[in-house]
Amino acid sequence: MEAKNRMAETETLEEFYKHKFVGLSGDAQKAIGDFNVFVMEDISTPEGNSTVEYTRRDFFKISLVSGTNLYHYADKTIKIDGTALLFFNPRVPYKMECLEGNNKGFFCIFKEAFYTEKLRGSLNDLPMFSIGGKPCYLLDDQEQEEVSLIFRKMIKETASDYKYKQDLLLTYVTEMIHYALKLQPANGLVQHTDANARITAVFSELLERQFPIVSPEQRLLMRSAKDYADQLFVHVNHLNRAIKETTGKTTSYYIANRMAREAKALLKHTDWNISEISYCLGFEEASHINNFFRKHTEVSPSKYRMA
Incomplete structure (x- = not known):
C-alpha cells in the first residue's frame, strides 16, 4: 500500500530542526541541551507561514511575533495586529496564519525537562500553558522592546562558553513567563462565521x-x-x-x-x-x-x- 497521510509520530526537537530550518548555519542548528533560540528573520522558512500540523510535539515554544496574523489554537482564533508574546503547549494543536508579509521577532523552543529538572512545579500548571488557558499577550512598543531584550540575552548566551549557561537561559525563560503573568492576556477571540x-x-x-x-x-x-x-x-x-x-x-x-x-x-x-x-x-x-x-x-x- 502507498504510504500517504500516515499518522504523524510525536515530533521531537531534532525533527523540528530538520524539516523547519533548512539552511541554518552550524551554530544555529546546534541545540544547547534541551533548549534553543532563533531570530525569525534568519530562518529560511519564516515562522508562522507553515502548514497546519496537528501532531503532538515533545517541546514547548515561546514566540515574540510582530505582524498581522491569526493565531489558531485548539478550536479558538485570536487576531494579532501588531506584536504579541505567544506560548505554545505541546499538547495543543496550533497554527500561526500570517496575513501580511513575513513575521518578525524571536522564538525559543525547549523540552519540559529543561524547566522542571531545576524548578519545582509543572509548566502545565501555569495559566498560559494550562488547559483552557490564554496563551496570547498583546504588547505595546515598550513591552516589545523589553521582551526583545530578554530574547537577545538568550541568543548571546547560547553562543557563550559560560559553564552555567543553561542555568542562565532557564532564568531568562522564567523571566519571560513572569513578565507575561503580569500582563492581561488577549481576549479578542475571532468569531468564525461557522x-x-x-x-x-x-x-x-x-x-x-x-x-x-x-x-x-x-x-x-x-x-x-x-x-x-x-x-x-x-x-x-x-x-x-x-x-x-x-x-x-x-x-x-x-x-x-x-x-x-x-x-x-x-x-x-x-x-x-x-x-x-x-x-x-x-x-x-x-x-x-x-x-x-x-x-x-x-x-x-x-x-x-x-x-
Missing part, C-alpha cells in the same frame, strides 16, 4: 492522519470521539454537537466509517491475517473485528477477502 464547520474540518484532518495503516506493527491510536476531543482540547460534547450540526451525522459514524474503509483496503491489498488487521485497527480480540465488519458491510472479513 465555528462548527471549522472544528469539523480539524477533526476530519486528525482522523485522516491516522491512515493508511502501512505495517502490521502500526496501530490505530484514536478510536473514540473523546480521543479526538482530547487532542483538540475541547469537551467531547462540544465536538459531537459541532459535527452533528455541520454534517447531520455523529462523530462515531465518521470514525467507524473510516475504520471500515481501511479494513476493506487491508483485506484486499495485503496478505495480513485477520488477527493482524484486528490489532492494527485497535481491536483487542480478532472476534471483535468480525462483529464490526459485519455491521458495516453485512459480510464477514473472510468472505469480503475472497470476493
Whole structure:
C-alpha cells in the first residue's frame, strides 16, 4: 500500500530542526541541551507561514511575533495586529496564519525537562500553558522592546562558553513567563462565521492522519470521539454537537466509517491475517473485528477477502 497521510509520530526537537530550518548555519542548528533560540528573520522558512500540523510535539515554544496574523489554537482564533508574546503547549494543536508579509521577532523552543529538572512545579500548571488557558499577550512598543531584550540575552548566551549557561537561559525563560503573568492576556477571540464547520474540518484532518495503516506493527491510536476531543482540547460534547450540526451525522459514524474503509483496503491489498488487521485497527480480540465488519458491510472479513 502507498504510504500517504500516515499518522504523524510525536515530533521531537531534532525533527523540528530538520524539516523547519533548512539552511541554518552550524551554530544555529546546534541545540544547547534541551533548549534553543532563533531570530525569525534568519530562518529560511519564516515562522508562522507553515502548514497546519496537528501532531503532538515533545517541546514547548515561546514566540515574540510582530505582524498581522491569526493565531489558531485548539478550536479558538485570536487576531494579532501588531506584536504579541505567544506560548505554545505541546499538547495543543496550533497554527500561526500570517496575513501580511513575513513575521518578525524571536522564538525559543525547549523540552519540559529543561524547566522542571531545576524548578519545582509543572509548566502545565501555569495559566498560559494550562488547559483552557490564554496563551496570547498583546504588547505595546515598550513591552516589545523589553521582551526583545530578554530574547537577545538568550541568543548571546547560547553562543557563550559560560559553564552555567543553561542555568542562565532557564532564568531568562522564567523571566519571560513572569513578565507575561503580569500582563492581561488577549481576549479578542475571532468569531468564525461557522465555528462548527471549522472544528469539523480539524477533526476530519486528525482522523485522516491516522491512515493508511502501512505495517502490521502500526496501530490505530484514536478510536473514540473523546480521543479526538482530547487532542483538540475541547469537551467531547462540544465536538459531537459541532459535527452533528455541520454534517447531520455523529462523530462515531465518521470514525467507524473510516475504520471500515481501511479494513476493506487491508483485506484486499495485503496478505495480513485477520488477527493482524484486528490489532492494527485497535481491536483487542480478532472476534471483535468480525462483529464490526459485519455491521458495516453485512459480510464477514473472510468472505469480503475472497470476493
